[in-house]
Amino acid sequence: MLTYQDVMTTDYGRLLTAADKWQSMAEELRKVEERYRDSVQKIHTSGNWAGVSAATALTNFAATRYEYQAAQTQAKATATLLRNGHQQLTELKKSLEAARDDAVKAGMSVSGQGAVAFDYDRLSAAEKSAARHDPDYMTSVRTAEQAWREYIKECVKAVDEADKDLRKDLEAVVKDGPGGKGDGTPGTGFNAQAGEVAKADDAQKQDRMDLAWLKMRDDETIDDYVERLQKEGLTRLTSNPKLAELVSNVSKTTVTAGAFASALTVAGMNSWKLQNYFKDVKAGNFPKAFTAPGTFVPRTANARLAGGAPGGLLARLPPNVTGVLTGSDEAAMWGGQMKNGRFFLPTAAEANLVTVARQGGAMNALKAAGAMRGLGVVGGVAGTVYGVANLATYDTDMIKKDPAKFATDVTGTAFSASMTALTVAPNPITAGLAVGTGVAYGAALIWDNHEAIGKGLEKAGHSLAGGAKKLGSALNPFD
Structure with a gap:
């Protein structure tokens, strides 16, 4: 599982850099495929090659060109997944940064490793003495510390879950299954269906950004509507309903x-x-x-x-x-x-x-x-x-x-x-x-x-x- 320090120190910009390179790779593969089509694959159509070897070559040439095409699809899909992952992870990191800032404003200190503790250094000597001699006071301090720890922990968990989802999609995009016509290496080549994985990921992203949920419902008051917007908006943004519920409860309590x-x-x-x-x-x-x-x-x-x-x-x-x-x-x-x-x-x-x-x-x-x-x-x-x-x-x-x-x-x-x-x-x-x-x-x-x-x-x-x-x-x- 990712740690607070992992989330805060990781350079998510590298995902965009990698996405650009995968997109460039798809373009280069397209060029190679076209050269192969025009120089190698069309040899068997010259009329000078006949027999068993020509038939075999026809099948193999088609299979090779298929893999070039599948490789392009796989590269483009990988680029899409990386860009979507960058957007979601960046937004979730901002949520964690906001949680940290709120904790500090509430009197807590948050270490570079995400450890939360009440910041006694902000108190005067008289306030420190009052805190030490009041058991109920100290109980409240510990309760507040635990609440902020859980809040920050949930924000880190949201990033970790998004990271795992990205990894799962990246693993799925490279698995070659039974292809269509021309696939001579099912299970061992490039994935011509990789675009479906990227399409599903795009659909999830679009669902998070869909504006239909912004409409007010018949059984809602304006207050209910505003509260639902907060919950659903954060859920769609982070794909983490638990985090959205937590933030909504914090806001409502405030x-x-x-x-x-x-x-x-x-x-x-x-x-x-x-x-x-x-x-x-x-x-x-x-x-x-x-x-x-x-x-x-x-x-x-x-x-x-x-x-x-x-x-x-x-x-x-x-x-x-x-x-x-x-x-x-x-x-x-x-x-x-x-x-x-x-x-x-x-x-x-x-x-x-x-x-x-x-x-x-x-x-x-x-x-x-x-x-x-x-x-x-x-x-x-x-x-x-x-x-x-x-x-x-x-x-x-x-x-x-x-x-x-x-x-x-x-x-x-x-x-x-x-x-x-x-x-x-x-x-x-x-x-x-x-x-x-x-x-x-x-x-x-x-x-x-x-x-x-x-x-x-x-x-x-x-x-x-x-x-x-x-x-x-x-x-x-x-x-």
Whole structure:
């Protein structure tokens, strides 16, 4: 079996070099065959040769020319197999390289021989100490290491299986069987049927590239369709269904864990903000304004720019450059309004973009949002539209078949819509909607993916208990 090192260090370009030489050989054999036909084989047609020897020569000459023709077929078929093999092995090597890179990003080290181990050198002294003194932590480390080992092992196995298939075809292409008319050496000459082997290999290649499977089926939601595309696409590309299933599961787990964490985070943070808001209202204090999601960096940049020294780095930037990215506090003032008996002037992170647009025009709304918040709005709208389109593909039978998945899609779309509303117009109402839909979405995800989420929460709990956040991220091979 091929090893990780074999796959990574082999020069697959030599297959193309060999294929070119086999193709050239076929051309040279064609020339030899034509010369033989015109100079040797036609001797018996001159009329000066008769008798038993002439009859024997006729048979032998035909057999020799047949072998020249068979040799051409065999050479061309070999060239085709080598080119197809080069394409598949190169693509599979790229998959292995991607798996290695993902493992490294997740906190692993991968040696030149493919050995996978957690990279403790990335941790600080405090993080290393926390890891050593927490048995559950170390269990999670070993689990993550094993998951990445299996992932990389499957990628290597896919290359090995493709290599074995290529070897099998190359061995088949040189086996001479009973030929057609003129074959005087069945079983010991060149294979005139070699083209059938190459044709079958080409058919497999074409099947991997066939676009008919890209059509959406009647019983699929858009999510189902996308998941199937991923699986079938990788299966056709690699001819390895097991690897395709593994990659699909990794991707699905990543999305599920990320969505679950996002829903819980949004629900928790906005619940805390709402609690403080109503506490201030009850006490008769002016409540703190809500900020749009994802505006922590813009708020920090704007605050430092406002309070920065004249010669500071931010002050040296060209006028309005920071505002274009983080939002303009001046433009946000168009969103000023009476709140609880006082006139409130929002910052860029607090502004209701709808109010700014209504009172100051769409251009000021764009300036108040800035590029960072604006991208969040665009992404939220796109996600909501996708969710609605996905829900539209459901019918009654599909809902009955998998109610948990339907509930996840419904609540996920509602969560996306509420987050978009909160990004556009941060206030107690949109924050409350975000909390409600976030809790519902999280509950639906638990219902639909309780096993995967349970593992993810266990690892996250170990991470927080140990106080090493980046180790917690690295422990999850599907993060």
